[in-house]
Amino acid sequence: MEIAIIAHDGKKPEIVKFLMDHKEQLLDKNVKLFATGTTGGYVKEAGMKVHRFLSGPLGGDAQIAARVAEGKIKMVIFFRDPMGKHPHEPDISMLMRICDVHNVPLATNPATANLLFKSLYE
Secondary structure, eight states: OEEEEEEOGGGHHHHHHHHHHTHHHHHHTTOEEEEOHHHHHHHHHTTOOOEEOSOGGGTHHHHHHHHHHTTOEEEEEEEOOTTSOOTTHHHHHHHHHHHHHTTOOEEOSHHHHHHHHHHHHO
């Protein structure tokens, strides 16, 4: 199973902690992680295996959306910063729309991500 992970700058440590808290389950289920460039760098630095795309503002969000549209990525975890301004907001909206069009679960905060990950354990 392929899962995409993305986080705005202020949320990158939070997504790494989330993944570390679920590391054993990810390994048990043979999950392959895909991430935008900078988020993937944080995850790799934490010792986890991840395929890195471009940084979000440089097209990484679009690369992930393409894999969603192709039916490859089955879940997206995107820890967004709702209080910040993001110059690539159109890309973010496009990714969220693609997830909706293809009925792919999308979590934008840790509470929702935890609920989605519970489904991996069943």
